[in-house]
Amino acid sequence: MAANSTTTQRAEQLAEQLREHSRAYYVHDEPTISDAEYDRLFRELQEIEAEHPELITPDSPTQRVGAPPSDKFESVDHATPMLSLGNCFDDNELAEFDRRAREAVDGGELAYCAEPKFDGTALNLRYENGVLVRATTRGDGVTGEDITPNARTIRNLPLRLAGQNVPDFIEIRGEVVLARSRFEALNARLEGEGHKPFVNPRNAASGSLRQLDSKITARRPLAFMGYGIGRVDGMTLASSLYEQLQQLQAWGFQISQYVDRVQGLEGCKAYYEAMAERRANLDIEIDGCVFKVDNAAVRDELGFVARAPRWAIARKFPAEETTTRLNAVEFQVGRTGALTPVAKLEPVFVGGVTVSNASLHNMDEVERKDIRIGDMVVVRRAGDVIPEIKEVARRGENAREIELPGECPVCGSAVERIEGEAVARCTGGLVCAAQRREALKHFSSRRALDIEGLGDRQIEAFVDEGLLASPADIFALHEHRDALVAREGYGEKSVANLLSSIESSKQTTLERFIFALGIREVGETMARDLARHFGTLDNLRAEAGAYLVRLDQADQAHPDNRAARDRMLSAEGLQAVPGVGARVAHCIADFFSEQRNLDVIDALIEAGVTWETVDTDDTPQPLAGQTFVLTGSMDSLTRDEAKARIEARGGRVTSSVSKKTDYVVAGDSPGSKRDKAEKLGVTLLDEVAFLALLADTGN
Numbered sequence: 001m002a003a004n005s006t007t008t009q010r011a012e013q014l015a016e017q018l019r020e021h022s023r024a025y026y027v028h029d030e031p032t033i034s035d036a037e038y039d040r041l042f043r044e045l046q047e048i049e050a051e052h053p054e055l056i057t058p059d060s061p062t063q064r065v066g067a068p069p070s071d072k073f074e075s076v077d078h079a080t081p082m083l084s085l086g087n088c089f090d091d092n093e094l095a096e097f098d099r100r101a102r103e104a105v106d107g108g109e110l111a112y113c114a115e116p117k118f119d120g121t122a123l124n125l126r127y128e129n130g131v132l133v134r135a136t137t138r139g140d141g142v143t144g145e146d147i148t149p150n151a152r153t154i155r156n157l158p159l160r161l162a163g164q165n166v167p168d169f170i171e172i173r174g175e176v177v178l179a180r181s182r183f184e185a186l187n188a189r190l191e192g193e194g195h196k197p198f199v200n201p202r203n204a205a206s207g208s209l210r211q212l213d214s215k216i217t218a219r220r221p222l223a224f225m226g227y228g229i230g231r232v233d234g235m236t237l238a239s240s241l242y243e244q245l246q247q248l249q250a251w252g253f254q255i256s257q258y259v260d261r262v263q264g265l266e267g268c269k270a271y272y273e274a275m276a277e278r279r280a281n282l283d284i285e286i287d288g289c290v291f292k293v294d295n296a297a298v299r300d301e302l303g304f305v306a307r308a309p310r311w312a313i314a315r316k317f318p319a320e321e322t323t324t325r326l327n328a329v330e331f332q333v334g335r336t337g338a339l340t341p342v343a344k345l346e347p348v349f350v351g352g353v354t355v356s357n358a359s360l361h362n363m364d365e366v367e368r369k370d371i372r373i374g375d376m377v378v379v380r381r382a383g384d385v386i387p388e389i390k391e392v393a394r395r396g397e398n399a400r401e402i403e404l405p406g407e408c409p410v411c412g413s414a415v416e417r418i419e420g421e422a423v424a425r426c427t428g429g430l431v432c433a434a435q436r437r438e439a440l441k442h443f444s445s446r447r448a449l450d451i452e453g454l455g456d457r458q459i460e461a462f463v464d465e466g467l468l469a470s471p472a473d474i475f476a477l478h479e480h481r482d483a484l485v486a487r488e489g490y491g492e493k494s495v496a497n498l499l500s501s502i503e504s505s506k507q508t509t510l511e512r513f514i515f516a517l518g519i520r521e522v523g524e525t526m527a528r529d530l531a532r533h534f535g536t537l538d539n540l541r542a543e544a545g546a547y548l549v550r551l552d553q554a555d556q557a558h559p560d561n562r563a564a565r566d567r568m569l570s571a572e573g574l575q576a577v578p579g580v581g582a583r584v585a586h587c588i589a590d591f592f593s594e595q596r597n598l599d600v601i602d603a604l605i606e607a608g609v610t611w612e613t614v615d616t617d618d619t620p621q622p623l624a625g626q627t628f629v630l631t632g633s634m635d636s637l638t639r640d641e642a643k644a645r646i647e648a649r650g651g652r653v654t655s656s657v658s659k660k661t662d663y664v665v666a667g668d669s670p671g672s673k674r675d676k677a678e679k680l681g682v683t684l685l686d687e688v689a690f691l692a693l694l695a696d697t698g699n
């Protein structure tokens, strides 16, 4: 069938694009599209040409190898051309290759030399009388770039062939690679020196090899892995490629430890599977396996096509990166209320599976990478790792920014993203189904309401069975007594025990209750400080409600003066509580501004949860405003006891020493905190002095 003009145009367009990408990749070591995308365009052109052979031009990328040498270097002709490899991406194509190869031996089984396919850059080494005289890149396969001084700096590359068995002339071929473990360090160094980092180890290897100054190459930790022989004079090589590789090793070349000789298609498939398993753990990146007909007579019979031998094939691993369109973004709510943006992608085959979702981690990441809906993005899926979006490949037409939803997609509560934090969270701590399990576990835990018999396991089960949705439901469990007794592993007695510990947990303290609410950033100590400071839950609630108003006022009064604004805020209200900064205050305000959280609190009180009023003013607070750090051990008090006594006197205990610390109490074998205190001039108390201070200030 003759090609119509659209097909002809498409073929020309593909050829032009591929040529351009080849230049970027081979000559400038700076690809602008993923290999998978390149391979897709390449295959499309191959398919058009297969159907319309009249469209094949001698300069079509399907007929050529690499790209012409850069004029930065001297051009050198290879003694025998350096070809590329035919490739395949699945077992059917591999079987097709094996079938065609076997035709040369009338259908019998073939032995293959099986090797890893190194992901680096090809190098041709010319040895005369055993001495390295020239090193060239592959270039366009016929002519390469002379980079001899650079190659000489590669440490594992023999400058002279070892042993007695040395030919007059030989071309040794192999791949120059850069180990993964060295790649990160190299990039870090380049960035530190203000240079652009490399996209991947392959480009780093190629870029490092193709330097004009060999001193630069010498600083790059390159390695040469031998895999073949070009022309040879004055010596007869073994017929078996596998044995030729052993000869390379005898001459002093490094070859892969995974080189093997395998039998037939099944042997190739098993080898591929084994290498695919190993792949992630190899320090030298490989992008597939190469199978080469082992026997020279069969190879001669098969010969070559334009750009590759017919007797070898690369079975490529599924690409780990490819490009696709970002269609939409959804937000998932995690167990702690964190909202994670999830990319909805145009389904694409990558890393061996079809991927339609990828994690975007958080909004900081989205903003840093400037990812927008409608963009073409690079999706990466390596091994079993969750697919992620690496970067934007191209800005989409009409692309729109990804917006954080104002409301939680699970429960509808407000979403809050505190300034300077990457993560946005749902504020419906007590009501959000996504957070329910964690909220209930926390509520019931030992340091919160301490409900014995209602542990993590029971909570998981009760939530699954629909018995619990919010903390208030705990106090209605007695209504489900029969259902509970009937549960497996439960009996009258354990249910009675559970219900009675629920009943007795109702009598609690304000600090435990505040802690149990699970307000973000409010730990046990903070809950105690809040209880002490405000005395009643109503006071705390009122101040939480007033906080956002205060914040507004402070912002208006001092729009440009942060310090003054902060001073105004900490004068009264939430931030007047020691240890409560802007972040904590914000979290508390958010929690109490969610009506549904308030409803749960009311329901708990309604159910009979109660505590004694805290007499804030009556308790003497002689150590109020003083900060202590405890280090080392004391004979008469444990760390917890010491902390309790300080707090009973209104003091605070923190874990790290700063200029704001008033006292460091140093017991036996104090750590570096003591040294720090001395350096900062903070008052040091030994055990005797500390006990004296307690006696002076307490009862």
Ligand SMILES: NC(=O)c1ccc[n+]([C@@H]2O[C@H](COP(=O)([O-])OP(=O)(O)OC[C@H]3O[C@@H](n4cnc5c(N)ncnc54)[C@H](O)[C@@H]3O)[C@@H](O)[C@H]2O)c1
Pocket: 021, 022, 024, 025, 026, 031, 032, 033, 034, 035, 036, 038, 039, 065, 066, 083, 084, 085, 087, 115, 116, 117, 118, 119, 120, 121, 122, 123, 138, 174, 175, 227, 228, 290, 314
């Ligand atoms: N992203 C881009 O813009 C872009 C542009 C051009 C090419 N490419 C990529 O480059 C590849 C095509 O390049 P190619 O023609 O060099 O083919 P290739 O890299 O797929 O295969 C041939 C090469 O494999 C190497 N090789 C590694 N181990 C080997 C072994 N054990 N035995 C023999 N050879 C071994 C040799 O250097 C040889 O030249 C494709 O994967 C393509 O995606 C990407």
Ligand SMILES: [Zn+2]
Pocket: 333, 408, 409, 410, 411, 412, 413, 426, 427, 428, 432, 433, 434
């Ligand atoms: Zn929610």
